[in-house]
Each structure stands twice: as structure tokens, then as C-alpha cells.
Amino acid sequence: MHLFTFTNLGFGSVRSCPKRHSFRTLFNLREQSKMGKDSTVENKQVIFKGYTDGSPVETDMELKLGNVMKLEAPQGSNAVVVKNLYLSCDTYMRGRMRDRHDSYIPPFLPGSAIEGYGVAKVVDSDCPDLKSGDIVSGITNWEEYSLIQNTGQLKKIQQVDGIPLSYHLGLLGMPGFTAYAGFYEACAPKKGDYVYVSAATSAVGQLVGQLAKIHGCYVVGSTSTSQKVELLKNKLGFDEALNYKEELDLEAALARHFPQGIDVYFDNVGGAMLDATIANTRNHGRIALCGILSQNNRNDPQSFRNMFSVISKRITMKGFLQNDFLHLYPRFLEDVTRYYKQGKIVYLEDMNDGLESAPAAFVGLFSGKNVGKQVIRVASE
Amino acid sequence: MHLFTFTNLGFGSVRSCPKRHSFRTLFNLREQSKMGKDSTVENKQVIFKGYTDGSPVETDMELKLGNVMKLEAPQGSNAVVVKNLYLSCDTYMRGRMRDRHDSYIPPFLPGSAIEGYGVAKVVDSDCPDLKSGDIVSGITNWEEYSLIQNTGQLKKIQQVDGIPLSYHLGLLGMPGFTAYAGFYEACAPKKGDYVYVSAATSAVGQLVGQLAKIHGCYVVGSTSTSQKVELLKNKLGFDEALNYKEELDLEAALARHFPQGIDVYFDNVGGAMLDATIANTRNHGRIALCGILSQNNRNDPQSFRNMFSVISKRITMKGFLQNDFLHLYPRFLEDVTRYYKQGKIVYLEDMNDGLESAPAAFVGLFSGKNVGKQVIRVASE
Structure with a gap:
């Protein structure tokens, strides 16, 4: 059985990690003293059972107990052992559940164990750039402790007052950066543009809408419940919001919300919503394609x-x-931290407690159960 | 009955046409002397019968005889009367046969009468910028003589040795310019790119492929007969060509022709070919959407x-x-005229003789009957 997979996911450049062992033993001993003589722990894990083409279900994953792990990064490995604090549930992970290369x-x-973004605390390090006690974000595994060999992809977190650590999985993490890069680079937004965002309370969508407001745009979001419609309008500052599940005719719904047409569509869902948006887009409109959440199987034909x-x-x-x-x-x-501190943006997070809650939380993403960025709290710091 | 429609089609800016009548009477009299005392002619026309959503058929149009027309541009109208020499059959015209605004x-x-691009000779002018004998290209009607009120959209043709007048409907006309603007502006081509062109012997496609070759690209075209495959490879200088009607699996056919993948796709057909091309496109590929020739009804869902x-x-x-x-x-x-004179590009034209041949020639565009740019010769100069 593979306990750990170490893949360069391309989300960061791998730095070379020259060996400097001077401080390592000291920290190692300090961590070991907390764990017991042999520095081993029972390491609860969420295991990926096997490939599926459909929408994920909880039984695609399995909680595994009783795995014993040594909290020691092997000498010469450049690896770290981390204690996972927060794990991220992201929709892109569905793609990794398919047997496609x-x-x-x-x-x-x-x-x-499932691989994904997390915020973790270093408990032992063979990497000179990291030491025990450092808080890092990056690709880790769905388990209590992880041995991470590809340390080049880890980012050391400088804690900022008032910004929760878990935000490094959402607002300040990959989803937040997806919103930022997608909005400014793929949407080519102009002040005064009419902007539409689907899956608008999602980890990505909520930031897109708020950045668009800061940019001087008129912003409408779609979402899946009336509660989230309220949040979009009253908490996240969208100009308007719609519950697509209550709309029989998406084209007509968009025409109602955008009588002048849409300049920019940030698409998180694909399918029928994308088609309806094209019908309501103005001349020279721009559509950023970010996700196809609406498609249970990405090979299903879209009409x-x-x-x-x-x-x-x-x-x-x-x-x-x-x-x-x-x-x-x-x-x-820099921008998003500043906006957040200035109160110009807020961020909705949906926090579940305990590793055992992760499969259900992940599956819930695909039916819109989460309200905001879905995070699992595995442990307190 | 409407004999003439004068629509600003947006293909040129309407110049103001201040009245200067000094030379007009002279030219007018000269033309009238050819036509007989009352300067009237019987003006054969091709009439648009009524709206259709499907693929055009000959009976959507009707040859009309016996219409008497005075070859005189009314004083103060800024109009011209022209003798139509060549008329253009273009696929975009199908869109104008639908009752959609x-x-x-x-x-x-x-x-x-059907409206479309033509090359014509001015026989009477009330527009000071044009005089009898001038050769112009622009929007005219499918008839022998036309009264053109929107003279601002007409371009005076400076005849160049070795370039047939009819080329101003193809190589040097709207289709040629579509190829030029689409290739350089929408495709963002780079030297060495792998370029794919559908409907590759069409008025637009054949120039796209040749411009891509000049740009240093590897070019493959698709077309509908083995004869046209030969023309693409041996006459138009494409690196490879395929007959899509002989391919059961378009994705596999493109994978065979582009083992390295496609950088640029110039899409004239939409539908299944577009889908198959997406599957074979490389990272950061660019697709210019120019036409959806494959769709009989533009509202038919594409999967x-x-x-x-x-x-x-x-x-x-x-x-x-x-x-x-x-x-x-x-x-x-300037560029295309130079390339043509240098022998760097050639141009295939499919010329039908006589206004009565126009409906069948136009309909033939949608089953690929034409070989190259489809033109109707209405009259010799």
C-alpha cells in the first residue's frame, strides 16, 4: 500500500533544498519529547478507494485507523513531517478521482490517502528552509500527520493578526488566487462592466464578485439556495443574486437581471448556464472558463x-x-490582505471538524451543501 | 414590392456625399445614349421569397423577369446606378434568410432582390465621388442593374494588371479580409505553430492556410472531396489535407495529422469538428471562430x-x-496584393455564368459543391 504520494503538482516551483543539519537534531528531539519515546503516532487517514467517473460519493473514500507513523523526516530526504491543521475541499479534486492521465x-x-491543499505545522524537518514549529501551506495528505518530500511546493505562512490560518486555503490560497488571476487576467474587466459569476458563494466565486465590485463593476451572482442569495446581497456586497434552482428558464432569468447584457462572465459551472449566458452576453463580451461544476462526468456531452x-x-x-x-x-x-484588513472584502468559510467529516464535506461541494469555502479542521494548533 | 433595400451593413463607413452636379449631366447623357431614348432597361432579378430556418434551397429564391428600370440616379439622391458585373455567394448570407433581428x-x-457583395460599373451617378465608368465593389443587389443609395460603402477599384476584377469579391474582398483579420488578430499566430483550417478551400479558408504558410506555420486543411484534398496539397501549398467525409472518427483523424497537437484552429464549420479539434489542441491553443457552416440551423444544439x-x-x-x-x-x-504578384499565394475561384445560375451556386456552398470562392458573372465589362 502506498502511504504517501509525492507528486509535483505544478502549483509551485520546486526549490533545491541543500542539506544543513545543524539545527535539525535539536528540533527533532524537542518534537519527539511530546510524542513519546519512539516518536510514533497512530495516524488516522482518509484513503482514496478507486476511480469513478460520476459525481463523488462518500464511499469513494474510507477512514482508515491504526496506521502507525514515525514522526521523523529521514536524514538526507529533504523532507518534513507535518501535523495537518486544516485541509481543503476543492472541486478540482474530482478530476483526480478519474483514471485519466x-x-x-x-x-x-x-x-x-487523498492528496490536497492543507495548512500544517512542521514537527520534524530535514529541509534547511523549514524548522519545527513553522506553519506551512501546500499539498499534503488527508491524514493527521504527513511526511512531505516535495518541500519546494510548501509556502511558509507569516501569520497576520486577524487573518485566520485556514484562510490560506481559501481567501489567500489557491481558490483566492484563482479568483484574482481569473478575474484580472482572463476577464479583462473594465470599470462599469456588467459582471456575472456562477457558483458565487464558492471559494472562488465570492472573491471574484467582491473584486469586481472594488473594480467598479455591476455584479450579479448565481447560487443554489435562498439563504446564499441573501448572503450574496447582504454580506458579500453583490448588486443582485439569483437562485438558479428556482429558475425554469435560465436565459430569461439572466435577461431579467441584465437587461443591458453581460460584459464579463466568470464561469464556474459550464453546461446550460454557460449556454444561457452566451445568449445574454453583449458584443465583445469575455467569458473566463474556470470550472464545470454542473457536469457530473466531464465527458458528458454539453449542449x-x-x-x-x-x-x-x-x-x-x-x-x-x-x-x-x-x-x-x-x-x-498584498492586494487581498490589504482589502481584507480594510474591510473591503469578507470571506465565507464552511468549517467542518475532524478528519472523519472530510468525505461528506467534499461530496457536499457538488450539490452546493457548503456555504463558502469548505475547510476541515483536523487539529488545533 | 420593395425593389431596392438600402441598409448600412456596417461593412464600411458612410461618407457624406456633398452634391456637385457639374459633371453629372454630361456622363448621364453619355450612358443614356447606349441604352436608348428613355434610358430604361429590363432588369432581371433574383428575388428573396421568404424566411427559412433550414439550409437554403433554390426555391427560397426566384428569378424575376420584366422589371423595367430607369438607368438614372435621381437628382439630389447622392445615389448611383450600377451595372452589376460579378456577384458574390457568401455563407454569411444564410443568416439573412432567417427572420431574426x-x-x-x-x-x-x-x-x-437578394442583397450581397458585388463588383459593378457605375452607369449614372449623383454622387460627386463617383462617375460613370468607375468600377466599384460593395453591397449591391442580385440583379443586372442596381440603384445604390448608400454610396459611402462602395469602394472604387483601382484595377491592377494581372488581378481579375472578380478577386475583389474574394481574395481582395470581404472573405480575404476575414481570413487576414481572423488569422493575424484572432489566432495570434507564431512561427512554427501547428495550424488547422476547416473548409480549407473556401473563399476564406484557402487564404488563411496560405498566410499561415507565409508566417512559417505547419498547415493542415480539411475539405469535402478528394479533388479538393489534392488542390490543398498541390496547388494551395498546405502541408497536409484531409477529406472529413471519409473520416469515421474526427478526433482520431486530427490526432493522425497532428501528433504534436494543434496550436491554432481557424474554425469555419463549428459542431463536431470544433469538438474534435478541442480534443487535439495543445496547451494555450487558440481557436478563431469564423463560421458554423456545419449547422443547418444555427439554433440547433451543438454537442x-x-x-x-x-x-x-x-x-x-x-x-x-x-x-x-x-x-x-x-x-x-497592400500585403495580399504583393503576395499575389510575387506568386506567394494563389486563389481558387468558382465562376458561374449568368444571374440565373446564382441560386444554385449559393445553395451549393452548403454542401461544398463549389471549389474555391463562388462568384457569379452577371455581365462582361
């Missing part, structure tokens, strides 16, 4: 009635991935 | 299995219309 990211390994309008209205549809824009990451962190 | 161009008027790849491969799909790029028109004329 033609994507930008490889599939999960059946029998291994478009309005493709001709992409020509006649000179629409640009742009698929994008955040990791093409990593040069913008420092500016993103 | 939401496009970039209004529908035809039932009972009126896509590969939309997820637009995201994962960061593909940009860009709908465009040539008239957004009119600032490039002078450069286009």
Missing part, C-alpha cells in the same frame, strides 16, 4: 444552442488555470 | 464532449467579425 494534474493513487452568438457578438471564451499566473502571486497576497 | 446584420426583405479541455489546456476561443478590424484594411490590400 491527460489532464494538467495526475489522478489519485487508489489505496493512498449549446447559442454558439453562433460567440461569433456574431465577438465573444472571447478563455480557459485558464491559476498556476499559469504565479508571477502575480505576491501582488495577489 | 438579433444578429450583427439585418435579415433580407422578402419580395426584394461538445471536450469543453473541460478548454479549461485544462487553457484554450482561448475567440469569435470575430472582419468589420471590427477595418483599420487593417489598407495593410491587408
Whole structure:
């Protein structure tokens, strides 16, 4: 059985990690003293059972107890052992549950712990850039403790007063950066644009809408419950919001909300909503394609009635991935941290407690059960 | 009955036409002397019968004889009377046969002569910028003689040795400019790109492929007969060509022709070919959406299995219309005229003789009967 998989996911550059062992033993001993003589723990895990083409269900994953782990990064490995604090449930992970090797990211390994973004605390380090006690974000595993070999992809978190650590999985993490890069780079927004965001309370969507408001745009979001409609309008500052589940005719609903038409659509769902938006897009409109949450199987055919309008209205549809824009990451962190501290943006988080809650929380993403960014709290600091 | 419709089609700016009548009477008299005492002619026409949503058929049009027309531009009208020499059959005209007013161009008027691009000779002018004997290109009607009120959209043709007048409907006309603007502006081509063109012997496609070759790209075209495959490879200089009607699996056919994948797709057909191309496009590929020739009814749903790849491969799909790029028109004329004179490009034209041949020639566009740009010769100069 594979306990750990170490894949360069392309979300960060792998730094070379020259060996410096001077401080390592000291920290190692300090951590070991907390854990007991042999520095081993029972390491609860969420295992990926096997590939599926449909929408994920809880039984695609399995809680595994009784795995014993040594809290020690092997000498010469450049690895770290971390205690996972927060784990991220992200919709892109569905793609890794399929047995397809033609994507930008490889599939999960059946029998291994699920791999995903997390915030974690270093408990032992063989990497000179990291020491015990450091808080990091990056790719880790769905388990209590992880041995992380690809330390180059880990980001050391500088804690900022008033910003919860878990926000490094959402607002200040990959979803937040996806919103930032997608909005500014793929949408080419202009002040006064009419902006539409689907899955608007999602980890990505909520920031897109708020950035668009700061940019001087008129913003409407779609979501899946009346509660979230209220949150969009009253908490997240969207100009309008709609519950798509209550709309029989999506084209008509969008025409009602955008009598002047849509300039920018940030698409998180694909399918019928994308088609309806094309029908309501203005000349020279821009559509950023970020996700196809509406499709249970990404190979299911999607039907478009309005493709001709992409020509006649000179629409640009742009698929994008955040990791093409990593040069913008420092500016993103600075901008979004500042906006947050200034009270210009807020962030909705849906926190579940305990590793055992992770499978249900992840599955819930695909029926819109979460309200805001879905995070699992595995442990307190 | 409407004999003439005068619509600003947006393909040129309407110049104001201050009245100067000094030379007019002289030319008028000269033309009248050819036509007989009362300067009237019997004016054969092709009439648009009524709206249709399907693929055009000959009976959507009707040859009308016996219409008497005075070859005189009314004083104070700024209009011209022209003798039509060549008329253009273009696929975009199908859109004008539908009763839809939401496009970039209004529908035809039932009972009126079909409107379209033509090359014509001025026989009487009330417009000071034009005089009898001038050769012009622009929007005219499918009839022997036309009264053109919107003279601002007419371009005076400076005849160049070795370039047939009819080329101003193809190579040097709207289709040629569509190819030029679409390739350079919507495709963002780079030297060495793998370029795919559908409907590759069409008025637009054949120039796209040749411009791509000049640009240093590897070019493959698809077409509908083995004869045209040969023309693409041996006459138009494409690197490879395929007959899509002989391919059971379009995705596999493209994978065979582009083992390295496609960087640029110039799409004239939409539908299944577009879907198959997305599957074979490389990361950061660009797709220029120019036409959806494959769709009999532009509202028919098009089914896509590969939309997820637009995201994962960061593909940009860009709908465009040539008239957004009119600032490039002078450069286009200069470049393409030079390439043609240098023998770097050739142009295939499919010429039918006589106005009565126009309906069948137009209908033939939608089953690929034409070989190259479809033109109707109405009269010799």
C-alpha cells in the first residue's frame, strides 16, 4: 500500500533544498519529547478507494485507523513531517478521482490517502528552509500527520493578526488566487462592466464578485439556495443574486437581471448556464472558463444552442488555470490582505471538524451543501 | 414590392456625399445614349421569397423577369446606378434568410432582390465621388442593374494588371479580409505553430492556410472531396489535407495529422469538428471562430464532449467579425496584393455564368459543391 504520494503538482516551483543539519537534531528531539519515546503516532487517514467517473460519493473514500507513523523526516530526504491543521475541499479534486492521465494534474493513487491543499505545522524537518514549529501551506495528505518530500511546493505562512490560518486555503490560497488571476487576467474587466459569476458563494466565486465590485463593476451572482442569495446581497456586497434552482428558464432569468447584457462572465459551472449566458452576453463580451461544476462526468456531452452568438457578438471564451499566473502571486497576497484588513472584502468559510467529516464535506461541494469555502479542521494548533 | 433595400451593413463607413452636379449631366447623357431614348432597361432579378430556418434551397429564391428600370440616379439622391458585373455567394448570407433581428446584420426583405457583395460599373451617378465608368465593389443587389443609395460603402477599384476584377469579391474582398483579420488578430499566430483550417478551400479558408504558410506555420486543411484534398496539397501549398467525409472518427483523424497537437484552429464549420479539434489542441491553443457552416440551423444544439479541455489546456476561443478590424484594411490590400504578384499565394475561384445560375451556386456552398470562392458573372465589362 502506498502511504504517501509525492507528486509535483505544478502549483509551485520546486526549490533545491541543500542539506544543513545543524539545527535539525535539536528540533527533532524537542518534537519527539511530546510524542513519546519512539516518536510514533497512530495516524488516522482518509484513503482514496478507486476511480469513478460520476459525481463523488462518500464511499469513494474510507477512514482508515491504526496506521502507525514515525514522526521523523529521514536524514538526507529533504523532507518534513507535518501535523495537518486544516485541509481543503476543492472541486478540482474530482478530476483526480478519474483514471485519466491527460489532464494538467495526475489522478489519485487508489489505496493512498487523498492528496490536497492543507495548512500544517512542521514537527520534524530535514529541509534547511523549514524548522519545527513553522506553519506551512501546500499539498499534503488527508491524514493527521504527513511526511512531505516535495518541500519546494510548501509556502511558509507569516501569520497576520486577524487573518485566520485556514484562510490560506481559501481567501489567500489557491481558490483566492484563482479568483484574482481569473478575474484580472482572463476577464479583462473594465470599470462599469456588467459582471456575472456562477457558483458565487464558492471559494472562488465570492472573491471574484467582491473584486469586481472594488473594480467598479455591476455584479450579479448565481447560487443554489435562498439563504446564499441573501448572503450574496447582504454580506458579500453583490448588486443582485439569483437562485438558479428556482429558475425554469435560465436565459430569461439572466435577461431579467441584465437587461443591458453581460460584459464579463466568470464561469464556474459550464453546461446550460454557460449556454444561457452566451445568449445574454453583449458584443465583445469575455467569458473566463474556470470550472464545470454542473457536469457530473466531464465527458458528458454539453449542449449549446447559442454558439453562433460567440461569433456574431465577438465573444472571447478563455480557459485558464491559476498556476499559469504565479508571477502575480505576491501582488495577489498584498492586494487581498490589504482589502481584507480594510474591510473591503469578507470571506465565507464552511468549517467542518475532524478528519472523519472530510468525505461528506467534499461530496457536499457538488450539490452546493457548503456555504463558502469548505475547510476541515483536523487539529488545533 | 420593395425593389431596392438600402441598409448600412456596417461593412464600411458612410461618407457624406456633398452634391456637385457639374459633371453629372454630361456622363448621364453619355450612358443614356447606349441604352436608348428613355434610358430604361429590363432588369432581371433574383428575388428573396421568404424566411427559412433550414439550409437554403433554390426555391427560397426566384428569378424575376420584366422589371423595367430607369438607368438614372435621381437628382439630389447622392445615389448611383450600377451595372452589376460579378456577384458574390457568401455563407454569411444564410443568416439573412432567417427572420431574426438579433444578429450583427439585418435579415433580407422578402419580395426584394437578394442583397450581397458585388463588383459593378457605375452607369449614372449623383454622387460627386463617383462617375460613370468607375468600377466599384460593395453591397449591391442580385440583379443586372442596381440603384445604390448608400454610396459611402462602395469602394472604387483601382484595377491592377494581372488581378481579375472578380478577386475583389474574394481574395481582395470581404472573405480575404476575414481570413487576414481572423488569422493575424484572432489566432495570434507564431512561427512554427501547428495550424488547422476547416473548409480549407473556401473563399476564406484557402487564404488563411496560405498566410499561415507565409508566417512559417505547419498547415493542415480539411475539405469535402478528394479533388479538393489534392488542390490543398498541390496547388494551395498546405502541408497536409484531409477529406472529413471519409473520416469515421474526427478526433482520431486530427490526432493522425497532428501528433504534436494543434496550436491554432481557424474554425469555419463549428459542431463536431470544433469538438474534435478541442480534443487535439495543445496547451494555450487558440481557436478563431469564423463560421458554423456545419449547422443547418444555427439554433440547433451543438454537442461538445471536450469543453473541460478548454479549461485544462487553457484554450482561448475567440469569435470575430472582419468589420471590427477595418483599420487593417489598407495593410491587408497592400500585403495580399504583393503576395499575389510575387506568386506567394494563389486563389481558387468558382465562376458561374449568368444571374440565373446564382441560386444554385449559393445553395451549393452548403454542401461544398463549389471549389474555391463562388462568384457569379452577371455581365462582361
